[in-house]
Amino acid sequence: MLYVALAVRAFRRYSTYIAATLAGIFTNCVFGVIISFTYIAVWQQNPDAGGYDVTDALTYCWLAQAMIMTVAIWGGGAPDELAARIRTGDVAIDLYRPVNFLGWWLASDLGRAAYHLLTRGLAPTAVGALLFDLRFPPSMAAWAGFLVAVVLAVVVSFAIRMLVASSAFWLLDQAGVKNLAAVFSMFFSGLVVPLVLFPGWTRDVVMVLPWSAFVQVPVDIWLGRRTGVSLLSGLAFQVGWCVVLLALCALVLRRANRKVVVQGG
Amino acid sequence: MSLIQVENLSRTFVVRRRVGRFRREAQVVRAVDDLSFTVDRGEMVGYIGPNGAGKSTTIKMLTGILVPTAGRLSVAGIDPSRDRVELTRRIGVVFGQRTTLWWDLPLRDSFELLRRIYRVDTARFRRNLAEFTELLDLGGLLDTPVRQLSLGQRMRGDLAAALLHDPEILYLDEPTIGLDVVSKGRLREFLRSINTERDVTLLLTTHDLQDIEQLCSRVMVIDHGSLVYDGTLAGLHARGSSTRTLVVDLVDAADPIDVPGADVRRVDGPRQWLSFPADASAAPVVAAVAARYDVADLSISEPDIEDVIRQIYTGPDQLRFS
Numbered sequence A: 001m002l003y004v005a006l007a008v009r010a011f012r013r014y015s016t017y018i019a020a021t022l023a024g025i026f027t028n029c030v031f032g033v034i035i036s037f038t039y040i041a042v043w044q045q046n047p048d049a050g051g052y053d054v055t056d057a058l059t060y061c062w063l064a065q066a067m068i069m070t071v072a073i074w075g076g077g078a079p080d081e082l083a084a085r086i087r088t089g090d091v092a093i094d095l096y097r098p099v100n101f102l103g104w105w106l107a108s109d110l111g112r113a114a115y116h117l118l119t120r121g122l123a124p125t126a127v128g129a130l131l132f133d134l135r136f137p138p139s140m141a142a143w144a145g146f147l148v149a150v151v152l153a154v155v156v157s158f159a160i161r162m163l164v165a166s167s168a169f170w171l172l173d174q175a176g177v178k179n180l181a182a183v184f185s186m187f188f189s190g191l192v193v194p195l196v197l198f199p200g201w202t203r204d205v206v207m208v209l210p211w212s213a214f215v216q217v218p219v220d221i222w223l224g225r226r227t228g229v230s231l232l233s234g235l236a237f238q239v240g241w242c243v244v245l246l247a248l249c250a251l252v253l254r255r256a257n258r259k260v261v262v263q264g265g
Numbered sequence B: 001m002s003l004i005q006v007e008n009l010s011r012t013f014v015v016r017r018r019v020g021r022f023r024r025e026a027q028v029v030r031a032v033d034d035l036s037f038t039v040d041r042g043e044m045v046g047y048i049g050p051n052g053a054g055k056s057t058t059i060k061m062l063t064g065i066l067v068p069t070a071g072r073l074s075v076a077g078i079d080p081s082r083d084r085v086e087l088t089r090r091i092g093v094v095f096g097q098r099t100t101l102w103w104d105l106p107l108r109d110s111f112e113l114l115r116r117i118y119r120v121d122t123a124r125f126r127r128n129l130a131e132f133t134e135l136l137d138l139g140g141l142l143d144t145p146v147r148q149l150s151l152g153q154r155m156r157g158d159l160a161a162a163l164l165h166d167p168e169i170l171y172l173d174e175p176t177i178g179l180d181v182v183s184k185g186r187l188r189e190f191l192r193s194i195n196t197e198r199d200v201t202l203l204l205t206t207h208d209l210q211d212i213e214q215l216c217s218r219v220m221v222i223d224h225g226s227l228v229y230d231g232t233l234a235g236l237h238a239r240g241s242s243t244r245t246l247v248v249d250l251v252d253a254a255d256p257i258d259v260p261g262a263d264v265r266r267v268d269g270p271r272q273w274l275s276f277p278a279d280a281s282a283a284p285v286v287a288a289v290a291a292r293y294d295v296a297d298l299s300i301s302e303p304d305i306e307d308v309i310r311q312i313y314t315g316p317d318q319l320r321f322s
């Protein structure tokens, strides 16, 4: 099938950059260690911060490192290629092909994510587990739920990155919007500060934003803090954002298509 | 019914220009202006015109990637902007300036992706790929990533890519741009063969008039968005006030030759250049010269099509719009 072929192609393409992958893993590990010691210090002061114990916190830290590239928290992946093709005008060729435009890029990004999960995801997690005492999913349901949650996290992130990249249809360059989006993403995904640590009502707010689907939801499933109905509602939350954001993408792309076809780019 | 029908086709673009520091002024560019023509199945049509004449814009509308501002358009019975997806299965496009291949993929994988995109059945795909590999000499290139291909190699890959799904029509927008003489020759040969063997209708734009001379029985000239000529290449010669040149080598240097029906353009020692109308016979001129002068040698040079085209492009308005 075309979309599988696209995903495989993306996977293979990323797998040719071995040096970059190794360097990236090393960086993730260095940051993992630094943040781990920070968390240890925080949880020594307050052993029950955010309802996490120190093991939960350390697990969170390493899983977050594992998610950076997999979920493309900083941006990047397939939508970056799209933005480049918009700038050069090559996107007209893509729009002209008899395939689903959004599906095309999503397949490609899922292939990329699979590669990053197996390398930039697995390796830091393994290193973290060697260096620190981490928690692992307590049940098969948690393992399965986590994997599904990661896939959904990638799709939510994809949709946001796609919206950012689409801005290039009007602005010609996505750079400014992308930087802004990266700041939002870093902060609201809980990459640095777990969302459970946000005080009072701010916590309730950040928990319903789409970025909480990136790290917080998958990690809570991994830790066994979401089981049964709570696990399902976590996944449903992600699915909900997937639907909303992909619909928004489709809408924006339709307008973009009109702009290219009717206004001539 | 003609395969391609274009009736009163127009396309305008609104361009915003900065005037002064803050003010922007909308300006309307008429890229294609009330264009009408038809192309029949099996034709090979050359579409020429100066830079910015509207050639690419026309091709974009014919493929459906640009919506016309006004006019009617039918390609293989399909309205391109309405049923673009349906149309993409019946036409092929090659943009000399862009590639439809994937930079990071070996040529073979690009073809494989296109097979899936156009849902070409495997047997047909294999047959076509084998044929194009042979005709375009792609054998040694199939496993090379596109980014490592030279321009000429990439262009051959793009041609194969555009034809894998057996389109009825192939549009080529400057297919020979940047190619060397040998590559151009091969490419033309290939185009001729798909036109005769596969009955593919071709519409190509180019700035290389040799493409037209060697391939197209029909040529359309567009300038400022309007058709200024549509007919045979021979007719185009007649259209411009084009001349042929008789080069005479006399035995001795002499005064300018004086014969009826020809004017001396240049004298260089014993050699003289005489021009006479392209549509007049050379025989009486040659006979008159030979009768009155001691001639060592004679040669005739055909009119330069580029001159003719240049005249039309820059010609007076009555020539342009008559």
Ligand SMILES: Nc1ncnc2c1ncn2[C@@H]1O[C@H](COP(=O)(O)OP(=O)(O)OP(=O)(O)O)[C@@H](O)[C@H]1O
Residues within 6 Å of the ligand: A263, A264, A265, B013, B014, B015, B029, B030, B031, B049, B050, B051, B052, B053, B054, B055, B056, B057, B058
């Ligand atoms: N997307 C666009 N927006 C605004 N103006 C455009 C656009 N595309 C084309 N034009 C204008 O329309 C006119 C025709 O352009 P077109 O690209 O069709 O010319 P062309 O005949 O292909 O020229 P060339 O030989 O240089 O390729 C030009 O004046 C060009 O500036």
Ligand SMILES: [Mg+2]
Residues within 6 Å of the ligand: B055, B056, B057, B173
């Ligand atoms: Mg052009």
